[in-house]
Amino acid sequence: MIRLGSARDTRYESLMVENSEIYQSAVEQLERVAKILKLDGGLVESLKHPRKIIQVAVPVKMDDGSTKVFVGYRVQHNFARGPYKGGIRYHPEVSLDDVKALAMLMTWKCAVLNIPFGGAKGGVACPIKEFSEGEKERLTRRFTAMIADDIGPDKDIPAPDMYTDAQTMAWVMDTYSMLKGYMAQAVVTGKPVECGGSPGRTAATGFGVVVCALEAMKHNGMKLTGSTVAVQGFGNVGYHAARIIAGLGAKVVAVSDSKGGIYSADGLDLEAVAKHKEDTGTVQNLRGAKTISNEELLTTRCDVLLPCAMENQITGKNAANIKAAIMSEGANGPTTPDADVILDKKKIFVVPDILANAGGVTVSYYEWVQNQQRESWTEAEIRKKLEERMIGAFNDVLEVSKKHNVNMRSAAYVLAVGRVAAAMKKLGLFP
Numbered sequence: 001m002i003r004l005g006s007a008r009d010t011r012y013e014s015l016m017v018e019n020s021e022i023y024q025s026a027v028e029q030l031e032r033v034a035k036i037l038k039l040d041g042g043l044v045e046s047l048k049h050p051r052k053i054i055q056v057a058v059p060v061k062m063d064d065g066s067t068k069v070f071v072g073y074r075v076q077h078n079f080a081r082g083p084y085k086g087g088i089r090y091h092p093e094v095s096l097d098d099v100k101a102l103a104m105l106m107t108w109k110c111a112v113l114n115i116p117f118g119g120a121k122g123g124v125a126c127p128i129k130e131f132s133e134g135e136k137e138r139l140t141r142r143f144t145a146m147i148a149d150d151i152g153p154d155k156d157i158p159a160p161d162m163y164t165d166a167q168t169m170a171w172v173m174d175t176y177s178m179l180k181g182y183m184a185q186a187v188v189t190g191k192p193v194e195c196g197g198s199p200g201r202t203a204a205t206g207f208g209v210v211v212c213a214l215e216a217m218k219h220n221g222m223k224l225t226g227s228t229v230a231v232q233g234f235g236n237v238g239y240h241a242a243r244i245i246a247g248l249g250a251k252v253v254a255v256s257d258s259k260g261g262i263y264s265a266d267g268l269d270l271e272a273v274a275k276h277k278e279d280t281g282t283v284q285n286l287r288g289a290k291t292i293s294n295e296e297l298l299t300t301r302c303d304v305l306l307p308c309a310m311e312n313q314i315t316g317k318n319a320a321n322i323k324a325a326i327m328s329e330g331a332n333g334p335t336t337p338d339a340d341v342i343l344d345k346k347k348i349f350v351v352p353d354i355l356a357n358a359g360g361v362t363v364s365y366y367e368w369v370q371n372q373q374r375e376s377w378t379e380a381e382i383r384k385k386l387e388e389r390m391i392g393a394f395n396d397v398l399e400v401s402k403k404h405n406v407n408m409r410s411a412a413y414v415l416a417v418g419r420v421a422a423a424m425k426k427l428g429l430f431p
């Protein structure tokens with residue numbers, strides 16, 4: 001007999017069995033923190049599972065006249081603290097499990113920064129790098145139409161993530177608005193500034209990663225000027241993080257993309273790297289720089305390592321070889337739990353993803369507020385607010401880490417899960 005509603009419900013067990021590494025890490029972390037916070041078992045169970053999973057098969061007319069079907073997801077994890085919020089990614093390896101984990105991370109991220117949003121994530125599994133602009137637009141519009149009743153300015157607000165950008169968000173907003181019959185600017189964030197986007201949103205995640213790295217350096221008695229930095233990933237987050245930290249006086253000695261990396265002991269000219277990537281499709285083979293692998297990038301001798309590529313990069317296999325003193329995580333889930341144990345032993349100071357890369361969703365929140373209130377703020381105002389909020393959150397997490405004698409990742413989880421649990425307790429259960 002199936003015991004309905006029990007934590008041992010067979011349906012839940014099947015959900016747990018198929019879990020990917022990143023989902024398992026997220027659940028493990030939650031369980032560990034639940035013990036510190038002495039949370040009720042039912043509440044923890046409820047936080048382990050997303051509230052709603054939407055899965056769609058998206059047909060797209062390709063340029064060659066054929067029709068192809070791609071599987072898309074939107075996972076809504078928790079909305080106790082506000083509407084669901086989180087990006088949409090296009091990637092060949094997007095899986096439901098990954099999207100579930102990333103939705104959960106969004107809940108914690110918004111809570112660490114004390115932003116009144118819950119957590120969600122979306123994704124479509126597709127070979128996006130092979131798509132033309134037209135194919136990408138048709139995929140985006142059809143996917144949006146298929147999830148249109150589940151998103152909305154006060155319901156669930158998507159934003160850019162891997163291989164989606166401001167243009168993608170403009171298509172989402174336009175499609176949603178056409179279907180609903182009014183211009184719903186606040187349905188997405190990370191839009192182009194021309195149609196309701198916020199200045200400073202594109203660079204916000206990279207900026208936040210740098211603010212956290214600087215706070216971590218200060219806390220560890222290190223100086224920024226002349227320090228050396230390695231950046232994994234040269235997409236929106238990695239590029240801006242590298243550019244900003246170099247502009248402040250650090251020497252970026254290594255960068256990489258999905259194909260591999262480059263190294264120069266004298267520091268790289270980042271504008272030349274960006275141009276080279278635009279021309280050739282990769283940062284590799286830049287004149288005057290040594291070509292290295294992604295593995296070599298991670299283990300480069302440097303003061304600060306910024307992993308800004310993707311999940312599961314720093315693992316039990318390579319963590320022992322990391323030589324940086326500080327890590328500030330621009331990607332979501334770049335470090336596995338077994339790597340964390342090793343980094344702790346090596347006394348590497350890690351600013352975790354749910355704090356370090358929260359600059360993006362923070363400016364998303366500012367964009368949403370501007371849309372809802374029909375206001376527009378200047379880039380300088382936004383940057384000041386963002387910097388203050390990131391420094392405030394860094395110090396909140398640092399305090400929790402001292403109080404409970406845990407590392408920054410566990411402390412960020414304690415803060416976030418505690419805030420979400422407090423909201424859930426006050427809301428109670430309906431009916």
Ligand code: GLU
Pocket residue numbers: 085086087088157158159160161162189190332357358360361362364
């Ligand atoms: N995709 C980004 C993230 O993972 C931004 C989410 C948002 O702005 O809603 O944090």
